[in-house]
Amino acid sequence: MxxxxxxxxxxxxxxxxxxxxxxxxxxxxxxxxxxxxxxxxxxxxxxxxxxxxxxxxxxxxxxxxxxxxxxxxxxxxxxxxxxxxxxxxxxxxxxxxxxxxxxxxxxxxxxxxxxxxxxxxxxxxxxxxxxxxxxxxxxxxxxxxxxxxxxxxxxxxxxxxxxxxxxxxxxxxxxxxxxxxxxSPIRIPPAISPAHESKVVASILERLYSAQRPLIYVDGESRSLGILDQIDTLVQKTNWPTWASVFGKGLVNESLPSVYGLYAAAFGDKPAQEYFESADLVLTFGPHYSDTNSYFWTAVPKNAAAISFKDDTVQIENDTYRDLSARNVLDQVLKSLDETRTVKASGPPKVEVTTSDIQDTDIIAQKNFYRLVNPIFCEGDIILTETGTASYGGRHFKLPPKSRLFGAVTWLSIGFMLPATLGAALAKRGQNKGTGASNQTVLIIGDGSLQMTAQEISVMIKEKLDILIIIINNEGYTIERVIHGRKQAYNDVPFWRHTQALNYFGADEEHLKNNVFTARTCGELREILRKEQVRSGTGVRLVEVAMEREDVEGPLLWVLNKQLAEEQQAKSG
Amino acid sequence: MxxxxxxxxxxxxxxxxxxxxxxxxxxxxxxxxxxxxxxxxxxxxxxxxxxxxxxxxxxxxxxxxxxxxxxxxxxxxxxxxxxxxxxxxxxxxxxxxxxxxxxxxxxxxxxxxxxxxxxxxxxxxxxxxxxxxxxxxxxxxxxxxxxxxxxxxxxxxxxxxxxxxxxxxxxxxxxxxxxxxxxSPIRIPPAISPAHESKVVASILERLYSAQRPLIYVDGESRSLGILDQIDTLVQKTNWPTWASVFGKGLVNESLPSVYGLYAAAFGDKPAQEYFESADLVLTFGPHYSDTNSYFWTAVPKNAAAISFKDDTVQIENDTYRDLSARNVLDQVLKSLDETRTVKASGPPKVEVTTSDIQDTDIIAQKNFYRLVNPIFCEGDIILTETGTASYGGRHFKLPPKSRLFGAVTWLSIGFMLPATLGAALAKRGQNKGTGASNQTVLIIGDGSLQMTAQEISVMIKEKLDILIIIINNEGYTIERVIHGRKQAYNDVPFWRHTQALNYFGADEEHLKNNVFTARTCGELREILRKEQVRSGTGVRLVEVAMEREDVEGPLLWVLNKQLAEEQQAKSG
Structure with missing residues (x-):
């Protein structure tokens, strides 16, 4: 017909x-x-x-x-x-x-x-x-x-x-x-199981049963492999300690008892690093080993311990098995897996994050900011942290179930996160449609990155999306400053009046009254984040927080200190 | 050594x-x-x-x-x-x-x-x-x-x-x-004169002497050929009627008595078109025949009359002579030229532009706006007219000596003109340095184009450049509306409060007081343009003018009418 x-x-x-x-x-x-x-x-x-x-x-x-x-x-x-x-x-x-x-x-x-x-x-x-x-x-x-x-x-x-x-x-x-x-609907063609698939499955099961110090490492390409549900099942079945890369953050449910969040190698929690480095099995999903996603490759699992699930291949130690579907292999593994034969592995103690040490009179800084913001996130929210200090801080967030985190992975094009926030919020609205659910999309972005693509705020407003934008104003490209040219003018950016953004970009006058904020102290930020309209309101809300020009933490602090030492050497040399 | x-x-x-x-x-x-x-x-x-x-x-x-x-x-x-x-x-x-x-x-x-x-x-x-x-x-x-x-x-x-x-x-x-x-300075290597150069020069001179209805047509690649000074000499020696393309506008001195400005074929002055089409010699410099720079090729001189100076070639009627430097050939031609042997060609009468018919109560429209703005331009100024209605209107400006005009030539990437204004103003400042001269850079841009690259206003402010920005607010992509989708929402843009731009992008509070204007009527616009600070002031000044959503003139009006006729036909069909 x-x-x-x-x-x-x-x-x-x-x-x-x-x-x-x-x-x-x-x-x-x-x-x-x-x-x-x-x-x-x-x-x-x-x-x-x-x-x-x-x-x-x-x-x-x-x-x-x-x-x-x-x-x-x-x-x-x-x-x-x-x-x-x-x-x-x-x-x-x-x-x-x-x-x-x-x-x-x-x-x-x-x-x-x-x-x-x-x-x-x-x-x-x-x-x-x-x-x-x-x-x-x-x-x-x-x-x-x-x-x-x-x-x-x-x-x-x-x-x-x-x-x-x-x-x-x-x-x-x-x-x-x-x-x-x-x-006829368009579909991804079903993967074909080659003869060697059963051998690979058997090898994996053997390793699962023999492992004494196992862990699960979730990297970002797990999403494109379509295996997130299977990883979730595996984590729950084994209850094994589980970490994620920056790219993998948010792809595994961090409210599960065995899930730790980010693995940051030497830049993270020491007991976590000790566990990771002494593991005899690292089940690795969707590896993506750029320098920036792997702490300059220090977070990459050693081949001797790793079983890696990649596009079309599974790697067991140094052997690469091609033409395999990660999904099919995992399916077989999960079907056959007898949890009673796996070790009860207890990972290092979880680090509890508190905010009780933060005084209201403290100025807002990298070391306190993310802890103050974290509690506003709810199930299903999307959090976007722009390349720069925001991504370094935001990757330590404890994420609620079904939330997603965008961080600095590999491409690291500053300016990306603001329009990506628009796109993610629209996608989420589509997913929530008809369910009665609503979600926030939260963008944390530095002033340098913001200037690249700021005009897209007007489209967020036009689309009536529920977006909270937190601008870290540290007067320029702080991440570049700490890498090189700490005092160089090329790392400065023009002065903008950020609190005028919603006005310029066309928000209703009524909306403007209660949706634009600035904070310099932790007390001011706490008060702003307590407001219902900020936490879970409607439309675009904007909070500008001031931070110091060279305020960085983690790997960025290490890089800054290297530059300071070089300066000192140049002076005394 | x-x-x-x-x-x-x-x-x-x-x-x-x-x-x-x-x-x-x-x-x-x-x-x-x-x-x-x-x-x-x-x-x-x-x-x-x-x-x-x-x-x-x-x-x-x-x-x-x-x-x-x-x-x-x-x-x-x-x-x-x-x-x-x-x-x-x-x-x-x-x-x-x-x-x-x-x-x-x-x-x-x-x-x-x-x-x-x-x-x-x-x-x-x-x-x-x-x-x-x-x-x-x-x-x-x-x-x-x-x-x-x-x-x-x-x-x-x-x-x-x-x-x-x-x-x-x-x-x-x-x-x-x-x-x-x-x-050793870096230089363009001197062109070598091939044996056939003298033959070409002789042919050209012969045509110059025999021409009864000659004209000079200056297109935009004359600039890259490095022959602007020679064209100027030729225009003054012959006093022949001279026109420019959009790309060529501003490259030839429009205050010379024989220079007419833009040649717009059927979309321009009828006597000019008649002269152009009946010419027996069209000396064409730096031709660049994209549809948009040539009124859909209707402004391209006929081969039978044309001598064209291009990259590496001179074309005489249908014969192309290669490996020639336009500069060298023109040099020879100008050295040998005996003006007494050339015809005294009088072109069509010049069209005088007046503003006396414009009433103060008239709303600002394409048909009056450019005439009101034109008188503020001074010698050496740079005028940039963004792709869209601004370029179609601005190409008819009468330009003062040594001024330059940027219009819609071929690439037509909307958003280009605003940062180009920054670049042009910086270059001009460099040229004026030490001479005591100062110049204005004037940008005329529609609201749709402005939204593409608006943030660069903050760099203009930071660089303390003397720039006048006139925003034509016709609520969207008017040029696209007239081409197709007159009432389609995809040709709309988000609502912005344009008068907030200088505030958002960091201008001094003192500066803001006297440098932001809006106009809806011609009287309001006249009053604004009379102000010294607007005409020849310092820093970035901004004028927003409101125009109708489908207000177009010239070729754009022709395109709009075509669309309206199709709509009518669709209705009655």
């Missing part, structure tokens, strides 16, 4: 909606307007961003919460503005569908000298650039192949959990295409 | 300073901090931008006024954010040196998994991307070759008048290199 043909624009957005994409980010441009006509009629919501980089960041944030996201830009100017955001989604595995409206086919085939090109008839430059930062690319050039190409590219985003690139010439959205595919 | 070796960072910035680059744009990042240490000691000024795209736009603006500019970004995150700005500089020929601080050589050669990569050991992705949008690329990997590589890449920027890409690993700025090259 033949299906009625439908317009290509309808086909595309119907497919996205089937995959749970309810909101589309982007900026209109004259090569994508005809495509944008199809967004709302297909039942999706158009989120117009202030610029394309912000749109890409927002789509990345949405993708990490929702499992898939979409951004529409225009040829050349729009897509290149988004490039850094798309690259970040690649680095940290967010499945973003980057849809680019390109000039009509007739202009391209005649090599016409049009705007948004270099006026030289060459139309393929930007697509060539995209191959370096996306997992797959395609171009919808005709009606016959378009539906299959769309299905293929969306499937690639799901399989790789990375961005993909989809070109749509401006004369294509209204072209009729077959709708027959729409009846 | 051997010269003392110097540090690579010193070498680079000394070279840039020798070439007249006094200001360096960019954003610090941990792979470029050691390089930034050398900026100020070498005698250059560091302009820290709010983000890298803004920095690239600013560098583009600076390059167009100054002849060369530099931007420093960091590996991956920074350079990709700048990509769209660099591409625009390529499309419209601004020589921008894009300097990227990359990870130290040791990390790259060991393929270490560091931040700002995809954590996969691959370091060459972003350099590969840059090959599509820059004229030349190099990477400073050792002390021996570094000075020559620097000289070569800077020369490429000058030769091609396009951006170039220079990678500097983070451990290189302090490395000692030979300083011997520094004694």
């Amino acid at each position: 033949a299906s009625d043909p439908i317009k290509l624009g309808d086909y595309l957005f119907t497919r996205l909606l089937q995959l749970g994409v309810n909101d589309v980010f982007g900026v209109p441009g004259d090569y994508n307007l005809r495509l944008l006509d199809f967004v709302v009629p297909a039942g999706l919501h158009w989120v117009g961003n202030c610029n394309e980089l912000n749109a890409a960041y927002a789509a990345d944030g949405y993708g990490r919460i929702n499992g898939l996201s979409a951004i529409v830009t225009t040829f050349g100017v729009g897509e290149l503005s988004a490039a850094n955001g798309i690259a970040g989604a690649y680095a940290e595995r967010s499945p973003v569908v980057h849809i680019v409206g390109t000039p009509p086919r007739q202009l391209q085939s005649t090599r016409a000298l049009v705007h948004h090109t270099f006026s030289d008839g060459e139309y393929r430059r930007f697509a060539a650039m995209s191959t370096h930062i996306t997992a797959a690319q395609t171009n919808l050039t005709d009606a016959i192949t378009a539906p299959d190409k769309i299905d293929w590219i969306l499937q690639q985003a799901l399989i790789h959990q990375r961005p993909v690139y989809l070109e749509i010439p401006d004369d294509m959205p209204g072209v009729l295409v077959s709708s027959v595919n729409l009846k | 051997a010269s003392d070796p110097i540090k690579l960072g010193d070498y680079l910035f000394t070279r840039l300073l020798q070439l007249g680059v006094n200001d360096v744009f960019g954003v610090p990042g941990d792979y470029n901090l050691r390089l930034l240490d050398f900026v100020v000691p070498a005698g250059l000024h560091w302009v820290g931008n709010c983000n890298e795209l803004n920095a690239a736009y600013a560098a583009d603006g600076y390059g167009r006024i100054n002849g060369l500019s530099a931007i420093v970004t960091t590996f991956g995150v920074g350079e990709l954010s700048a990509a769209n700005g660099i591409a625009g500089a390529y499309a419209e020929r601004s020589p921008v040196v894009h300097i990227v601080g990359t990870p130290p050589r040791q990390l790259q050669s060991t393929r270490a998994l560091v931040h700002h990569t995809f954590s996969d050991g691959e370091y060459r992705r972003f350099a590969a991307m840059s090959t599509h949008i820059t004229a030349a690329q190099t990477n400073l990997t050792d002390a021996i070759t570094a000075p020559d590589k620097i000289d070569w890449i800077l020369q490429q920027a000058l030769i091609h008048q396009r951006p170039v890409y220079l990678e500097i690993p983070d451990d290189m700025p302090g490395v000692l290199v030979s300083s011997v090259n520094l004694k």
Whole structure:
């Protein structure tokens, strides 16, 4: 039975909606307007961003919460503005569908000298650039192949959990295409179990039973492996000590008794480090060993103890077993696992965090700020900590169940977190829809990072999202100051009146009255955080906290002290 | 005699300073901090931008006024954010040196998994991307070759008048290199005159003497050809009717009696179009025939009448003569030219622009706004009109001598003009330094474009530049509305309180009192523009003018009417 043909624009957005994409980010441009006509009629919501980089960041944030996201830009100017955001989604595995409206086919085939090109008839430059930062690319050039190409590219985003690139010439959205595919949902193809899978499962079980000092280490690619539920089961079945990387934080339920939160190697709790380093089994999920996600590789488990579950491979000590699905292997392991044969491992004592030592007259500093903020988080909230001091402090938060944390993992593009907050909040609102639940999205960001993408606050306001923004004002790029150029002017930023942000960016006058705060002392911050409207209110709220220019903790303090020692040496030398 | 070796960072910035680059744009990042240490000691000024795209736009603006500019970004995150700005500089020929601080050589050669990569050991992705949008690329990997590589890449920027890409690993700025090259200035190599040059010169002279209805057409690549002074001489010697394209506006002195300003084909003055289309000689300089710079190619001179001076070639009717320097050929032509043998061509009457028909009670509209603003421009000022209605209106300005106009040429990346204003104003300040002269830089920009890059206003304030910003608030992307989706929400933008910008972005409280204005009627606008502080004051001043959502003129009105007719047809059909 033949299906009625439908317009290509309808086909595309119907497919996205089937995959749970309810909101589309982007900026209109004259090569994508005809495509944008199809967004709302297909039942999706158009989120117009202030610029394309912000749109890409927002789509990345949405993708990490929702499992898939979409951004529409225009040829050349729009897509290149988004490039850094798309690259970040690649680095940290967010499945973003980057849809680019390109000039009509007739202009391209005649090599016409049009705007948004270099006026030289060459139309393929930007697509060539995209191959370096996306997992797959395609171009919808005709009606016959378009539906299959769309299905293929969306499937690639799901399989790789990375961005993909989809070109749509401006004369294509209204072209009729077959709708027959729409009846079959797009799915990740089921993994095939190779002959060696059972051997691997047996080896893993053997190690699980023989381990005397085991632990579970959850890294961030566990999310893209689709094994979070299985990790949760494993943690509960074994009750083994469990840590996460920065990237893994929030992916494992920190309210479980055996879960410790972040593993920070030498920069964290000493007993935790001792346990970790003497472990005879480290079950490692979704490893992602960039310098910044692994404390300069000091948190990487030793091969001798590790069993690692990665994309397509399982590594047991030094042996790599390929073409395995982590999900399938874990499924087998969990089915066969006899918990009575595993050791009752008790990890180091948990470090209790208190705030009783913090005086109301204390100035706000890295060492007290995060402890004061932590209690406001609730189940299901999303907390975003921008690269810089915010991410170093925020990674020690104790997270409530089902909450999520965004921190500085690998891409570390400052400015990312603010639009990502918009994207994450929209995704969460979509998830909560119809459930009666509501959640806060909390952004903690330094003033330097904020200046990169601040205008996206206006979109948060327009979208009426429940977002708390806490700005750490330390007068510049403190993280760069401690790395190098402590007193150099290049690490300063222009002076802004941050408390004017909601006013400038269009919040209601009534809203402005009770939603903008500043704090310099811990007492002031405590009072602000006690307010119901701040903790769990509606709309965008803004709190500016002042901190010292060189106030850092943890690894950053170590880096700062190194610089100070070098200065001292230079002086005395 | 051997010269003392110097540090690579010193070498680079000394070279840039020798070439007249006094200001360096960019954003610090941990792979470029050691390089930034050398900026100020070498005698250059560091302009820290709010983000890298803004920095690239600013560098583009600076390059167009100054002849060369530099931007420093960091590996991956920074350079990709700048990509769209660099591409625009390529499309419209601004020589921008894009300097990227990359990870130290040791990390790259060991393929270490560091931040700002995809954590996969691959370091060459972003350099590969840059090959599509820059004229030349190099990477400073050792002390021996570094000075020559620097000289070569800077020369490429000058030769091609396009951006170039220079990678500097983070451990290189302090490395000692030979300083011997520094004694020889970097220059564009002199063009060699081929045997056929004299034949071409003779052909041109013959055509100049035989022409009965000649004209001169100045397009924007005349600037990169370095022939502006020669064009000026030719215009004054012949006194022939002279027009410019959008890209060429401001490159020829509009106060000369034979200069008409913009040629807009069917969208301009009818007698001008008649003269242009019946001309038997169109001396065309620096042609750049994108759709947007040529009224959809209707302003392109016919081959039968045209002699075109381009990069490396001169075209006479249908014959292309290669390997010629436009500068050399023009030199020969001007030396031999006997003006008494050329026709006294009188062009069409000039259209006088008046404002006497504009009533104070009229609302501000496209049809009156530009006429009211035009009189404030003075000799040497720079006027920037953002893509959208501002550029369509501003291209009809009558420009004072030595002023410059930036309009929508080909790249048309909205958001460009605001940071470009910063860059152009800094370049102009450098040019005026020590002369006692001062100039205004005037930006006219729509609210949609403004939202893309608004934060750069804070850098204008920090740099204490004399900039007048006029915001056309028509509640969204009016240019997109008239192209398509007249009533579609995707062409709306979030509501901002524009008059709060200077406050939010840190202007002194005292300054705020007399430098922020709004106008809805022509009388209000007149009164504001009469103020000395607005016309020729100091610091950043801001005027918000309200216009109707679909208020357009010229080609945009034609496009809007087409859309309205289609709507009407759809209704009645």
